[in-house]
Amino acid sequence: MKRRRGEKKAVWAAALTVSFLAAAAVCFPVWVQNRLADDEKEHLLKDYLEQEDPEKTGEPDGTERNESTDSEMDPKQSRSPDPLLRQFDFEGLQEVNPEIVGWIYVPGTQIDYPVCRGTDDSYYLTHTAENRENALGAIFVPSATDEKLSDAHVLFYGHNMKSGKMFGDLSSYYEESFRKEYPYVYVYTPETSSRCIVYSVFQTDAAGSAFTIGYQFGTEQYENWQEDTVQTSIYDCGYLPNSRQQIFTLSTCTDSGMEQDRLVVHCAVLTE
Numbered sequence: 001m002k003r004r005r006g007e008k009k010a011v012w013a014a015a016l017t018v019s020f021l022a023a024a025a026v027c028f029p030v031w032v033q034n035r036l037a038d039d040e041k042e043h044l045l046k047d048y049l050e051q052e053d054p055e056k057t058g059e060p061d062g063t064e065r066n067e068s069t070d071s072e073m074d075p076k077q078s079r080s081p082d083p084l085l086r087q088f089d090f091e092g093l094q095e096v097n098p099e100i101v102g103w104i105y106v107p108g109t110q111i112d113y114p115v116c117r118g119t120d121d122s123y124y125l126t127h128t129a130e131n132r133e134n135a136l137g138a139i140f141v142p143s144a145t146d147e148k149l150s151d152a153h154v155l156f157y158g159h160n161m162k163s164g165k166m167f168g169d170l171s172s173y174y175e176e177s178f179r180k181e182y183p184y185v186y187v188y189t190p191e192t193s194s195r196c197i198v199y200s201v202f203q204t205d206a207a208g209s210a211f212t213i214g215y216q217f218g219t220e221q222y223e224n225w226q227e228d229t230v231q232t233s234i235y236d237c238g239y240l241p242n243s244r245q246q247i248f249t250l251s252t253c254t255d256s257g258m259e260q261d262r263l264v265v266h267c268a269v270l271t272e
Contacts, residue, residue, distance in 0.1 A: 030135075034163055037136045040128055044096075044114060050087040083107065083186045083195075090190040097129055102149050102189040104139055104156060104250075108182035109169035115156065115187075116140040117147060125159070135159075136166055144213065149189050152215040152222055153247045160252040160263070167252035173201045173265050176235040183237075185267045187248055196248055196267035199241060200233035206260045210249060218243050229266050241268035 083105060093100045093114060102115035114129040116138050124140035127133055139158040145151060158167030172178045185196045204210050210229065215222040223243035230240055241247065246269040254261040 033134050033136055034161075034165060036132070037128060037134055037165060040130055040132070041113060044093070044129070045112065048089040048093050050089065083184075084193050086186070086188065086193070088188055097131055100129055101141070101147055102187060105186040105188070106169070106182070106250075107184065107186075108178065109172060110164050111139075111158075111167065111169055113139045113158075113166070115149075117143065117145055119143055121157075124157075136161060139166065142213070148191055149187070151213065151246075152217050153213050153225075153249065155211060155213060156248060156250045158250075158252055160254065167250060170250055170252050170263055170265055171255070173198065174234070174263075179235075179237060185248065185250070185265075187269075194246075194248075194269045196269050197237075197239055198265055198267050199237045199239040200229045200266040201237070201264070202232045202234050203254055203256070203261060203263055204232070206262050208262070210262075210264045210266070211251070217246075233266075239268065245269055245271075 086105070088103050090100070093103075097114075097116065099116045099118055100114045101117045103113070104115050105112045116124050116129055118124055118140060121140075121142050124138040126135065126137055128136070129138045137159050139156060141149065141157070142155055145154055158170075160166070160171070161168035172182075179198055179201065183198055185198060187194045187196060202210075209225065210232075212225065215225060220243075226241050226243065226245075226247065229247075230237075248267045248269065250265040250267065251262050254263050
């Protein structure tokens with residue numbers, strides 16, 4: 001009887017070992033890809049982000065911002081270096097990859113990445129900004145986007161990673177309190193640096209009107225689309241853009257289990 005019990009223990013131990021090794025085999029590649037993505041981001045920031053001047057501080061008094069946003073400012077933010085003053089060496093970045101067309105930064109999240117524009121809309125789903133194959137991919141805009149990111153409406157795509165990497169942290173904007181604490185998104189290109197205010201957050205279908213591009217500044221069609229995005233928001237951000245303003249839309253998959261569901265965060269570019 002004792003021998004049988006010992007045999008059973010041995011079988012259970014072997015089964016647990018096999019299960020552990022199987023789980024490790026699945027998780028290890030994910031861990032490695034996350035680590036590689038972190039390493040790439042860290043060295044790009046180290047090598048191509050110029051040091052900020054600590055004396056230049058303060059958040060904006062943007063002329064396009066509604067008065068309600070003044071009360072949303074965190075005093076701690078106003079004493080920290082203004083993210084708009086960040087300077088990137090785009091000449092160097094484009095030597096790394098000529099398809100890097102910008103950089104996006106969202107305070108309060110891990111989103112601080114180069115933006116790529118490829119010749120198709122699938123390559124950067126599985127490749128990093130340094131052209132390394134990786135399931136995390138890169139942040140990218142559609143290939144039809146102007147290379148200077150100057151279109152009236154520009155889409156930004158990134159994977160919804162459970163680790164929060166890429167656009168995984170966009171889900172923080174489901175909470176109105178997070179948007180109040182971090183109302184701004186920053187987009188940098190070789191030509192411009194833009195402070196953008198988050199004015200609409202909602203979940204939609206991948207084929208929804210939120211992803212319509214090709215609008216022209218100052219048109220009624222563009223203005224109507226902006227109003228629709230405001231009305232669809234899951235909470236009132238207290239801001240209505242106008243048809244002369246550029247809109248950046250950040251989008252990622254959701255955790256709903258529905259393949260076509262997308263989270264969209266609409267941001268209006270402010271005039272400094």
